[in-house]
Amino acid sequence: MSEYGYPSETIDLPSGGKFYPEGSPLRNGTVDVKYMTAKEEDILTSTNLIQKGLVLDKLMESLIVTKGVKPDDLLSGDLNAVMVAARILAYGKDYPVQLPCSSCKNKFEYTIDLGKLDTVDPELQSTNGEFTVELPTGLVVGFRLLTRGDEKKIQAEVNALKKIDPTIEGDTTTRLKYMITSVNGNRDKKAVREISETMIIRDLRALREAIRKATPDVDFDLNIECSVCNESIKARMPFGANFFWPDFGA
8 A cells, every 4th residue: 555545656757757846746757656546447338438539538637646747747748658567557568459461461370578668868968857869951940849738628629620610631730839838049920830830841851750750659659579470569558449349339
């Protein structure tokens, strides 16, 4: 039993807490997560939450018990680590999946050991959570990483744009507006908005690569052997229905 009055574990975050503001409880690079109980099973089996796409958010809200921390505060990669840890605590480390073989084109059964997943460490250094990169055209852009709360706001804006004009996607430009913090040292919102909408492709590709190198996460890339043809293949770990619903057939 922990200080919270129920079993919990302290989970290390891939970011190490480095990209959170001073004074944040996440700054120490850990978060406390409780074991799942009957309450969480009610969340997982709630038809209403599943239909609204809110079940995982509600589950994380229930499981994260560090005072002052909400799922929306976490960087996406750190939240991935919490989800994996919560799954291990609830159902164990074995996660059976079906994977397609890129060689023989067959699907085969494979059991992933969630406890052996590595973390992806950021390759770039930040200053107070902000990264700076010089793009091929000489443009110097500052950017930050997105939290779960940012991701939800981006999706809401993209959905609103589609209601106005179904032919507009808007995901790339909206995402850039949230991530870019400065352009050649200029932090004016108008400058950020303009570069988000007019950045040329080669600069955009370079920025995406910098973002990839800056992002801490769980490494979901798998290097495994196909049980059908015995060829070595690379695959991405799928998040199937049995990740959090192994017994419910949800």
